[in-house]
Amino acid sequence: MPKAYVFTRNGGPEAEALVDRDTPVPGPGELLVAVRAAGVNPVDWKLRAGYTRPGSEPLPFPTVFGSEAAGVVVATGPGVGTFAVGDEVFGSVLTGGYAEYTLLPVAVTAHKPAGLSFADAAVLPVAAATAYDGVSQLGLAPGATLLITGAGGGVGAAAVQLARHAGVHVIGAASPAKKEFVESLGAVHVASGAGLADRVRAAAPDGIDAVFDLVGGDTLREAARLLADPATLISAGGKPLAEELGGAPVERARTAAVLAELADLVASGVLRTHVTRTFPLAGAGEALRAVESGHALGKTVIEVTA
Missing domain, CATH: 3.40.50.720 (NAD(P)-binding Rossmann-like Domain)
Known part of the structure; x- marks a missing residue:
């Protein structure tokens, strides 16, 4: 079964685990993506610690870490527009980014330019x-x-x-x-x-x-x-x-158009992502510790083996 890095309850690092989970099934307007890279952000460990976004429902346990990812589309739900199996994409995730497979909503997903690495694309949505x-x-x-x-x-x-x-x-x-x-x-x-x-x-x-x-x-x-x-x-x-x-x-737009513009800025050299550290999925805990310390430079990424 596919692997995912989760937290099983609110708390500290002791609540984290690498587990097997069923492959998600895409619904209307959703893409099933084989993850190649996922960005690590402070909100990831804060959610584990018990922070809740204003107006949001309590998280179910286990919850897969991660809010952003890049990868390859392996299946599509109805109404996905110009996206197709085999497309390289990046965006905000529905079912966690620290995983071998996740779901992306097309409303906040963009095509990855050929000249942009999965690691660089994965850190743009947040x-x-x-x-x-x-x-x-x-x-x-x-x-x-x-x-x-x-x-x-x-x-x-x-x-x-x-x-x-x-x-x-x-x-x-x-x-x-x-x-x-x-x-x-x-x-x-x-x-x-x-x-x-x-x-x-x-x-x-x-x-x-x-x-x-x-x-x-x-x-x-x-x-x-x-x-x-x-x-x-x-x-x-x-x-x-x-x-x-x-x-x-900050008023968040959360649109595919913003993601596409950011990808173009990176591809053209205007914006550098400054991915400074990468970890395998099995090292997700170490990646979280690096960000949770508050001393990380630039961006930290989890890379998932194809």
């Missing part, structure tokens, strides 16, 4: 798409200055590159250990932590025009103080607090 939606939401003009907190992570790295591509000057807040990485993306690095506002003022003496927050908490509060207009604050790291401070959460 982090890169969140970055794309946030930068689009702010709509800053060329020459504007944007502060991105958490600039060394998966969403932050993509957001820096997309904003720079739009002609925006970027201040990237991240740990000192990530300074070289953040600067390689085209941002001016400032160290995160207490005193952030003073360091940002020193790096941008003319002020900043917007904040794209990916951290929340005290970092978000300090960053908000730098803005003359709180409406130019958006957050994917502390959504309720952002609203309390006069800003807004």
Whole structure:
């Protein structure tokens, strides 16, 4: 039977297991995909720990880890449009990405360009798409200055590159250990932590025009103080607090069109995914620990043997 990496209850790493499971069956508008790569994101371990998305139902156990994947279509349900068996695709998953087989909804699935690796495609639907939606939401003009907190992570790295591509000057807040990485993306690095506002003022003496927050908490509060207009604050790291401070959460589009645009940007060299670590499916637990530590650079991927 096909393998999948699951959590069997809410808790810590002790709740994780590599198990056999039945191959999912695609329904209307769904694709059964043989997974070649799956992205690892902080939300994966947070769901295991008991976090629930607002408005969502409690998760059934066991639940397969993972929100994004890339692979090859092996079966289709009714009404799948231009998708066919044998197509190489990537998108958001319905039945978990850390698996040999999963289901993708066509509404949030795109064709993988031939020049794009499965690993690079697999990390676009969550982090890169969140970055794309946030930068689009702010709509800053060329020459504007944007502060991105958490600039060394998966969403932050993509957001820096997309904003720079739009002609925006970027201040990237991240740990000192990530300074070289953040600067390689085209941002001016400032160290995160207490005193952030003073360091940002020193790096941008003319002020900043917007904040794209990916951290929340005290970092978000300090960053908000730098803005003359709180409406130019958006957050994917502390959504309720952002609203309390006069800003807004990142408005997610979650469309196949955004995924296709991101794939084109990667294929053309505008956007680099910065996949820095890969693990086999049997090493999914180690991959989760790497991301859960909070110190991972760029993106971590689980590769599934064809």
